[in-house]
Amino acid sequence: MEVRFLGHASIYIKTEHVSIVTDPWFSRRGAFLWSWFQFPDNTELDLGFFKDVDYVVLSHEHQDHFDVPFLKTLSPATKVVIPQYTDTYLFDTLRANIANEVIVCPTLQKLQLGDVTFRPVVQSVPFWDDCTLIFDTPDGTIIDVNDMKLGSADAEWITRHYPEPLLLFLQYSGATYFPYAYEMPQERKVELAQRRVRSKFHGVKQMFGSLNARYLVPCAGPAAFLDESQFALNFAPESIFPSQADFYAYAEEEGFAERTLILLPGQAIDFGRQAKEQSLESLQDRAFTDRTGYLADYRERRKELIAEGLASLPDHFESLVPRFQEFLEPLLASSPFFRRKIGGAVLFDLGGSYPEQILVDFRRVRGACKAYEGEAYFYRFTIDGRILALYLNGQLHFDQLLLSLRFKARREPDVFNEYLFMFLRFADPASYAQIQRYEEQRAFDERFELDYGGERYSVQRYCPHAMGDLSKGEVEDGALVCPNHGWRFSLETGEAQRQMGCIAIDRIGHAATGEGSAAGQLTGPA
Incomplete structure (x- = not known):
């Protein structure tokens, strides 16, 4: 069996009878409004082998796992496998963009891919659309957790059915906008970021031990931030995006480095060599020994593409208040539950081609959206109106907006209101009703x-x-x-x-x- 790492969260598995690739992300445009780019850069890999790939298996909808421009280049014979989620976004988007056969596999169900048995483990908590991909091969079990936060029920199910997996691919780096996007004292931001990094590393160590895998492959991050306005985040003390070298140092301190594999894009696992030997060799790459210089050169290679992308955002020259009213007020009318749970007003401070301030009072239905006139609010989003218009027009998911890090937020009191973010993320009365039922049960x-x-x-x-x-x-x-x-x-x-x-x-x-x-x-x- 050949197992090759293709960068970020992408794995190539080849056995005697089948070839499989997970979550290919090779677009030079990166992801999330030209904010995230692959680290290390994998866009120069020779991908000629893709013409013979039998299956591409996708875990979830985030653009660093679901690279639609690349999927359009697949051989017509390649089949795409996706988990069955409560919504049909993955399937609908694939159908609108590619002609390849799409196979939808329900959670925990077996799907035979040549001599490999595939099983998806969809997050058992509704509305967290993540999925662990399990490949039971003739030479051992590969568990690709990628971004999923495995709950105890899901982890226990995996250990019952796959007690001694060969490889565990698991995200170790942060993948969120907090605390970077929030306005708060710098020392507090650094404290929170460092705490999150420690917590993430500890969680990976625990999951590695719990799943009893022979080898751990830390993956699915970090992104490289190459836009000039975000470049410092690669090194800032308030960053939650540590490198593979940072994680390996932690693994050495905690005593599991000898079972941890650091892999470069395109690198195959040599099962005849010690993991430590392979990892130390990978860590001699310039991406780790001279990360600053490596990223500076990478930034130069993407500078024009980022500038062109941001310049392509359509300007608007009239107030977005009517669009807010048209989009949000019917959603507010559909869910007293969310109106009660959010329980306050939010200010959207818009810049760009038509600067304005818009207040949304989530407690109301009629007149909930209006021009700001000094009213009290508990959350403030500062964002380019061109980006928010994409969300209001259905061209950008709220998750994609958040992960772009192209906004600032302030909250008073300093408490995360999960219901506000769920409301804006799902923007669908049926989803609101499902969430309410789940919460109440x-x-x-x-x-x-x-x-x-x-x-x-x-x-x-x-x-x-x-x-x-x-x-x-x-x-x-x-x-x-x-x-x-x-x-x-x-x-x-x-x-x-x-x-x-x-x-x-x-x-x-x-x-x-x-x-x-x-x-x-x-x-x-x-």
Whole structure:
């Protein structure tokens, strides 16, 4: 069997009877409004072998995994396999752009691809459209988690069915706009970013151990930020985008580097060599030894393309208030649940060809969208009106807008309102109704016991955000940190520290030793 890394989250698997590629991303245009580019650059690879690829398997809809311009170049004989999600965006977009056969595979179902058995594990928490791809080959099982935050139920299912996988491909670098896009004191931004990086690394280590894979391949990040306005983010202390070299240093500190493979785009895994030998060889590449110079040269190669892309955004020379009203007010009318959960007004401070300030009061239906006249608001988005117009006109997903990092945000109080972002992301009454049903049916009765600081606590097991298993978390500075997305809950009150939400937690006595267990030790379900 040949397993070759093609960059970012793309893997080439070739056995005696089949060839498969996952999540190919080779577009020189990058992703998310010319903000993200592949690191290291994989666009110079010889892709001649693609004419003979039997299957392309896609995990989810984000542009760094779903590269439509590249998919248009596939051989007509290549079949495309996608997971079955609650919405049909992937399928509909493929049908509108390519003539290849598209196979939709339901979660956990087996699909035979030559001598490889494929199974998708779609995120069991609704509305998180991510998917782990499992390839059971004659020479071992390959688990490609990519961006998915594996919940306990999904991870336990995988370990039951695939107890000793050969390879685990897993995202280790950040992939979000927080805290970079938020206006806050610099020292606070750095503190939050460094905390998120530590939490992400710890989560990868835990998942690697939990899934019991022989080798870990850290992948699916970071992006290279090559626009001049974003270039400093590659190196800034407030960045949540560490390099493969940073992660490998952590793996060395934590004692699992000898089972960690750092791969360059185009590099095949040599199963006859030690992983450490291959990794140290990869880390001698200029992308890691001279990252600043490497990225500066890369920026020059993309400068014209980025400038042309941004210049192509259509100008508008009239107020967007009517478009806000037409787009958002019917959505607000459809969901009292979301109006109540958002519970406030948001200011959109628009720049570009027609600067203006628009207030949206998410508590209202009629007159919810209007020109700003000094009213109170709890969130402010500062953004080029040309970009927001793309969203209002259905040409840009809200996720794509956020991941472009081409906006600034401010919130008062400094608390994440998840419902605001879900409302803008889904923009669909049927999805709102599904989310409401899911929220109202969730059960949080299961508990576990935690020993910390000489005290024993009975704690709600599942995080209210995305059902992450808090019993797999760790305690930092008196807060229990969810291993999935890093939400932090006070051990004293159960309140989320920077988000809306809380967990049930009770102090039930002293730890068994009298002094308390090691910090954050978890004793399992109560």
